[in-house]
Amino acid sequence: MQIRPRRSVLYMPGSNARALEKAKSLAADALILDLEDAVAPDAKETARRQVCEAVRQGGYGHRELVIRINALETPWGKADLEAAAAAAPDAILLPKPNAGADIARATDALIAAGAPDKTRLWAMIETPLAILNLADIAAASRLPKARLACFVLGTNDLVKETRADLSVNRRPALYWLSAAITAARAYGLDVLDGVYNNFKDVEGYRRECVHGRRLGFDGKTLIHPDQVAIANEVFAPPEAEVAFAKKIMAAFDLPENRGKGVITVDGRMVELLHADMARRTVAVADAIRERSQA
Numbered sequence: 001m002q003i004r005p006r007r008s009v010l011y012m013p014g015s016n017a018r019a020l021e022k023a024k025s026l027a028a029d030a031l032i033l034d035l036e037d038a039v040a041p042d043a044k045e046t047a048r049r050q051v052c053e054a055v056r057q058g059g060y061g062h063r064e065l066v067i068r069i070n071a072l073e074t075p076w077g078k079a080d081l082e083a084a085a086a087a088a089p090d091a092i093l094l095p096k097p098n099a100g101a102d103i104a105r106a107t108d109a110l111i112a113a114g115a116p117d118k119t120r121l122w123a124m125i126e127t128p129l130a131i132l133n134l135a136d137i138a139a140a141s142r143l144p145k146a147r148l149a150c151f152v153l154g155t156n157d158l159v160k161e162t163r164a165d166l167s168v169n170r171r172p173a174l175y176w177l178s179a180a181i182t183a184a185r186a187y188g189l190d191v192l193d194g195v196y197n198n199f200k201d202v203e204g205y206r207r208e209c210v211h212g213r214r215l216g217f218d219g220k221t222l223i224h225p226d227q228v229a230i231a232n233e234v235f236a237p238p239e240a241e242v243a244f245a246k247k248i249m250a251a252f253d254l255p256e257n258r259g260k261g262v263i264t265v266d267g268r269m270v271e272l273l274h275a276d277m278a279r280r281t282v283a284v285a286d287a288i289r290e291r292s293q294a
Helices: 017-025 041-057 077-087 100-112 128-132 134-142 155-162 171-186 202-215 225-234 239-253 272-293
Strands: 008-013 030-034 064-068 091-094 120-125 148-153 190-193 219-222 262-265 268-271
Touching: 008 017, 008 064, 008 225, 017 030, 017 041, 030 041, 041 064, 041 077, 064 077, 077 091, 077 100, 091 100, 091 148, 100 120, 100 134, 120 128, 120 134, 128 134, 128 155, 128 171, 134 148, 134 171, 148 171, 155 171, 171 190, 171 202, 190 202, 202 219, 202 225, 219 225, 239 262, 239 268, 239 272, 268 272
Parallel strands: 008 030, 008 219, 030 064, 064 091, 091 120, 120 148, 148 190, 190 219
Antiparallel strands: 262 268
C-alpha cells in the first residue's frame, strides 16, 4: 500500500524569496507555493519566476511541492500553468473549478504544456457551485489521462460566498466538509481540510485539527509554520491505534482464523473490513516513520 503523508500542507507566498528558502527546513509534509491569493497583482510575474526556479533547484527533501496557479481565466493563469508545468512540481493546484469539465480542461492544458507524468493535479473546492458538483469534479479522476489526486478545501472563500458564520464552531460548514470527503473517497482521492486563520489561537487550532481528523480528512492546509507540529501530531495515527491495528492483522493471519469473516480481538468483534482499515493505519504509520528517519 503506497501512502504519501499529507498531514501538514503549508501555504508559502511565492513572492517572498526568504519564505521559499525557509520552507526547506520546515517539518511540513507538503508545501503549496502560492501564485494566487498570497501575491499582489504587480508581483505575479516575479512570484512565478521565483517559485518555478525554487522548484527546479530543489533542496526541499521529502516535502511534496505543489504550485498553486491563478485561475486559468485570469490574466496570469495560462502563463502560470505553462511555467509550472515546465518546472515539474509534484502537483499543480487549480483554483475554483466548478465542474468536472474544468478539471478536464486543466488536465489537457497540463499535458499540452509538457508536464511530466509525475505532476498531478489538485483542486481547490472553494465555491458553492463546486460543492453542488463535487461528484462530477471527483469523477474527472477516472477520465483518460486523468491527473486529479487531491481536493483542498477553500473554507475562507466558501464563507465569503455563502455568508456562513464559523466564529463559534464549524457546524454551518459540515455539509461542505462531509460532502467533499465523501466525493473524494468515492473516487480514491485525498482531501485536505481548510486553513485556521488565527495562528496564535493554539487551542482553537488544535480543536479544529482534531475535528478535521474525525471527519476523515488526510491533513490540514496551514498558513503559518508554527501550525505544522500540531497538524503532524493530530493527523498521525496514535500509538495505541497502531498497536491495535497490528493485533487485528496478526489475529486474521492465525491459521485458525484464515477464511473467517468475523473474529474477536481483545473482546471486540472485528470483521474483514477492520483488517483493511488496520492495514492502512499501519501503512500510514510506517510512511510517517520512514519520513522522520530520512
